[in-house]
Amino acid sequence: MKSDLRSYLKEIIGGSISLLTGMWITLRQSFRKPVTVSYPYRTLKLPERFRGHIELKADEQGWAKCVVCMACQKACPSFCIKVNGYKPAGMPRKVATIYILDFTTCSLCGLCVESCRFDALMFSREYNLASFRKEDYVMDMLERLRRRRICRP
Amino acid sequence: MPHDWLWETVRLLLYLVGLIGFAAFNAAYLSLLERKEPAWFQLRRGPTEAGPLGLLQPVADGIKLLGKQLLVQGGADVLLFKIAPVAVVIPSIMCLVLIPFSETMGARDISLGLLAVYSFAAINVLATMLGGWASHNKYSSIAAARVVAQNIAYEIPLLLVIIALVMVTHTFDLREIVAQQAGGFWNWNVLRFGASPLMPLAFLIYFICMLAEANRAPFDMVEAESELIAGAFTEYSGMGFGLFFIAEYVNVVVGSSIGAVLFLGGWHCPFGLLPGLHWFLIKLYLLCFAVIWVRWTFPRTQIYGLLNLSWKVLIPLALAHLIVTAVTVKLV
Numbered sequence: 001m002k003s004d005l006r007s008y009l010k011e012i013i014g015g016s017i018s019l020l021t022g023m024w025i026t027l028r029q030s031f032r033k034p035v036t037v038s039y040p041y042r043t044l045k046l047p048e049r050f051r052g053h054i055e056l057k058a059d060e061q062g063w064a065k066c067v068v069c070m071a072c073q074k075a076c077p078s079f080c081i082k083v084n085g086y087k088p089a090g091m092p093r094k095v096a097t098i099y100i101l102d103f104t105t106c107s108l109c110g111l112c113v114e115s116c117r118f119d120a121l122m123f124s125r126e127y128n129l130a131s132f133r134k135e136d137y138v139m140d141m142l143e144r145l146r147r148r149r150i151c152r153p
Numbered sequence: 154m155p156h157d158w159l160w161e162t163v164r165l166l167l168y169l170v171g172l173i174g175f176a177a178f179n180a181a182y183l184s185l186l187e188r189k190e191p192a193w194f195q196l197r198r199g200p201t202e203a204g205p206l207g208l209l210q211p212v213a214d215g216i217k218l219l220g221k222q223l224l225v226q227g228g229a230d231v232l233l234f235k236i237a238p239v240a241v242v243i244p245s246i247m248c249l250v251l252i253p254f255s256e257t258m259g260a261r262d263i264s265l266g267l268l269a270v271y272s273f274a275a276i277n278v279l280a281t282m283l284g285g286w287a288s289h290n291k292y293s294s295i296a297a298a299r300v301v302a303q304n305i306a307y308e309i310p311l312l313l314v315i316i317a318l319v320m321v322t323h324t325f326d327l328r329e330i331v332a333q334q335a336g337g338f339w340n341w342n343v344l345r346f347g348a349s350p351l352m353p354l355a356f357l358i359y360f361i362c363m364l365a366e367a368n369r370a371p372f373d374m375v376e377a378e379s380e381l382i383a384g385a386f387t388e389y390s391g392m393g394f395g396l397f398f399i400a401e402y403v404n405v406v407v408g409s410s411i412g413a414v415l416f417l418g419g420w421h422c423p424f425g426l427l428p429g430l431h432w433f434l435i436k437l438y439l440l441c442f443a444v445i446w447v448r449w450t451f452p453r454t455q456i457y458g459l460l461n462l463s464w465k466v467l468i469p470l471a472l473a474h475l476i477v478t479a480v481t482v483k484l485v
Binding site for chain 2: 033
């Protein structure tokens with residue numbers, strides 16, 4: 001009987017101490033600086049190996065490096081890449097005329113970049129891709145490359 | 154004198170308007186504190202967009218709630234369903250009427266003020282239960298049953314502590330109880346060891362019971378989102394829900410005010426200097442801060458844990474406190 005009472009009181013006192021410890025911990029936390037980054041005003045630096053959607057690379061003359069070998073199109077598990085091209089006279093290789101990425105089905109697996117043996121594909125570093133229209137996600141890579149070259153001096 | 158009668162009515166009406174404003178203001182800004190404080194604890198920022206530091210967030214919330222349609226679902230008891238949110242707010246504001254804010258402020262002093270406050274507080278439970286019952290929803294019905302079980306369980310230790318306190322003060326008049334605690338913090342009831350060595354424990358029991366009576370986490374079994382969606386408030390939309398929300402915060406304010414009046418010396422300064430409204434408000438908001446602090450520190454208890462705590466721990470301790478107080482009062 002006596003030991004029952006002792007264990008009962010012990011439980012109450014032990015419980016109260018653990019509750020107070022918990023409250024002390026939360027109070028101490030409240031004096032630390034918040035870790036939140038206020039996103040639209042401030043952004044985190046992207047990691048070195050960030051993998052966005054794909055992007056075509058250009059050679060020194062500004063042509064797309066792509067030689068229309070179709071390796072990326074074959075490697076794509078979700079069939080979201082469409083490539084086509086022709087071989088102009090005087091060029092040592094084929095030139096892409098169509099390179100379309102359907103981003104709605106892309107799973108960002110990166111197999112296309114891995115399969116490219118001509119170093120013609122890279123990962124974009126863009127992540128603000130929200131849109132209200134589905135058509136915005138059918139991306140013309142050649143058009144994007146052209147626009148990039150105009151922007152860059 | 155007819156003029157005295159008229160003046161008294163006007164004064165009471167003015168106080169009532171002021172107190173409704175006070176209640177609404179507190180509900181709004183305690184809800185902001187309720188979002189800011191866990192943000193500090195969890196190293197976040199909380200609302201920052203509406204106004205400077207998010208200070209206009211309650212206004213935005215209020216406009217949102219006002220803009221929503223008041224739906225009454227099929228099968229509900231329409232009359233009770235519509236009465237419940239109003240009936241839950243009115244007693245909370247009635248309690249505010251009885252609280253002495255400072256030596257010169259206070260809407261109405263009655264000699265049984267303490268008793269009146271707890272009578273009104275009991276109506277609150279009834280109203281919440283009505284809301285849950287009238288909703289005709291399983292979750293709401295469970296919550297209605299819970300609110301009764303919980304509030305009966307916690308009213309007992311609460312009232313035992315208050316009986317012990319009244320044995321010491323010899324009065325139910327809140328103003329008189331505060332007046333007895335003048336002089337400094339060593340005269341406050343929470344440290345009145347001459348009356349009972351267990352007074353700090355009594356304050357702790359009061360605080361825990363206040364959390365349970367106001368249905369605040371970790372004792373918010375009425376709402377318990379993870380188990381009951383929103384419990385008794387599940388079917389309410391728009392300002393119907395808003396009124397329950399306001400009532401919850403007003404109850405916190407009332408509970409903290411009574412705690413400050415009964416145990417922490419009301420409007421008196423801890424060092425016997427400059428008594429006044431500001432000391433009352435400081436104590437009130439420190440208690441409110443503690444209520445929110447507790448909420449965001451501990452996980453919700455389960456219903457049987459809640460009842461165990463009351464029947465097996467708080468009631469025996471409160472009874473022990475009562476006996477110790479009775480013996481000390483008799484001897485001293």
